Amino acid sequence: MDYYTKTQLKNYNSFKTEALAKIFCQPTTIEELRKCLSDYPHEKKLIIGGGCNLFFTKDFDGLVIYPNIKGLREISDEEEEDEDIFLEVNASENWDEFVAYCVERGFVGLENLSLIPGTVGAAPIQNIGAYGAEVKDVIREVVAVDMETGETLSFSNAECEFGYRDSIFKRTNKYLILSVVFHLKRTFVYVPKYADLNKELEDIEEPSVQDVRDAVIRVRQRKLPDEKVLPNAGSFFKNPYITQEHADKIKAEYPDLPAFPYKDGLVKTSAAFLIDKAGYKGKRAGDIGTYPNQPLIIVNYGSADGNDIVRFMNEVQGAVKSIFGIELEPEVRIF
Ligand code: EPU
Numbered sequence: 001m002d003y004y005t006k007t008q009l010k011n012y013n014s015f016k017t018e019a020l021a022k023i024f025c026q027p028t029t030i031e032e033l034r035k036c037l038s039d040y041p042h043e044k045k046l047i048i049g050g051g052c053n054l055f056f057t058k059d060f061d062g063l064v065i066y067p068n069i070k071g072l073r074e075i076s077d078e079e080e081e082d083e084d085i086f087l088e089v090n091a092s093e094n095w096d097e098f099v100a101y102c103v104e105r106g107f108v109g110l111e112n113l114s115l116i117p118g119t120v121g122a123a124p125i126q127n128i129g130a131y132g133a134e135v136k137d138v139i140r141e142v143v144a145v146d147m148e149t150g151e152t153l154s155f156s157n158a159e160c161e162f163g164y165r166d167s168i169f170k171r172t173n174k175y176l177i178l179s180v181v182f183h184l185k186r187t188f189v190y191v192p193k194y195a196d197l198n199k200e201l202e203d204i205e206e207p208s209v210q211d212v213r214d215a216v217i218r219v220r221q222r223k224l225p226d227e228k229v230l231p232n233a234g235s236f237f238k239n240p241y242i243t244q245e246h247a248d249k250i251k252a253e254y255p256d257l258p259a260f261p262y263k264d265g266l267v268k269t270s271a272a273f274l275i276d277k278a279g280y281k282g283k284r285a286g287d288i289g290t291y292p293n294q295p296l297i298i299v300n301y302g303s304a305d306g307n308d309i310v311r312f313m314n315e316v317q318g319a320v321k322s323i324f325g326i327e328l329e330p331e332v333r334i335f
């Protein structure tokens with residue numbers, strides 16, 4: 001395994017922001033991965049999977065690890081019924097190829113998460129979610145290396161401390177995910193949860209797992225920009241939680257504000273709605289702007305750099321804050 005210095009990271013983040021990595025390597029085995037951790041014990045480290053949820057505002061003063069460790073195996077569990085399927089998948093497998101693999105075999109649980117960019121190893125970091133499903137619902141275990149001690153650890157679902165677009169891996173930044181163990185099922189019954197998807201499936205009496213995947217792909221392709229054509233990192237902000245009282249106040253002026261009851265008197269509202277009503281839907285400033293079909297996504301229309309993105313982010317946050325009194329929190333990781 002070679003180490004490279006001053007490596008351009010533009011092609012390793014879906015926003016296409018430019019930055020140099022002080023050191024860069026691409027381990028292809030777990031042994032190589034361990035070696036790069038022990039070769040550079042004191043360097044700051046960043047693991048890039050698909051690079052679909054981060055961008056750079058400056059050079060990375062440390063070691064960037066871009067693993068390419070693939071593989072998948074079915075684990076049989078004697079104590080479980082046949083209905084349950086357990087798969088251990090290595091971190092560098094492409095997420096959507098894995099979803100397609102499962103759907104083709106009738107394995108149930110990942111179909112709503114079709115077409116999300118990135119790798120399997122990145123999925124638990126921000127607990128990817130779409131159309132009423134979150135990856136935490138099908139994760140049994142995550143195997144990761146503690147980058148400080150070199151120890152391999154296994155995290156049960158509870159130990160991953162999953163939250164909305166959040167986990168222990170995102171919060172601490174000190175684990176390198178090696179593999180994820182999924183718990184899938186064979187029996188499928190479509191449960192309507194999400195309006196957009198229900199509408200897409202209304203003509204099918206009993207949608208199959210493949211029908212759901214196909215419908216999700218159609219909805220996503222209509223709403224979301226392809227990062228290969230228009231560089232972006234998916235939803236830029238998290239959907240915010242506010243008090244019921246706060247929501248009622250906004251509703252007095254904007255009766256169609258989406259508000260879904262959460263817990264402790266909080267409701268989850270829609271960042272896309274707030275950005276839209278703040279006048280930022282499809283708004284563009286030079287090479288940076290929100291996507292016209294889904295204002296929650298910030299798009300790089302040309303050669304915007306990380307600082308242009310941050311400036312635009314601040315502008316959107318400022319507008320939403322002054323109109324609605326809500327602080328939008330980025331979902332994307334900024335380096
Ligand atoms: N809306 C507007 N104007 C628009 C678009 C949307 O007001 O132009 C409002 C509508 O009220 C709509 C609501 O926003 O009902 C929600 O929009 P959408 O269904 O597109 O979903 P979202 O809440 O904006 C979340 C996830 C997406 C995920 C979709 C579908 C987050 C941060 N984002 O977006 O995830 O695909 O739901 O389930 O939770 C990602 O994380 O990168 C991502 C794309």
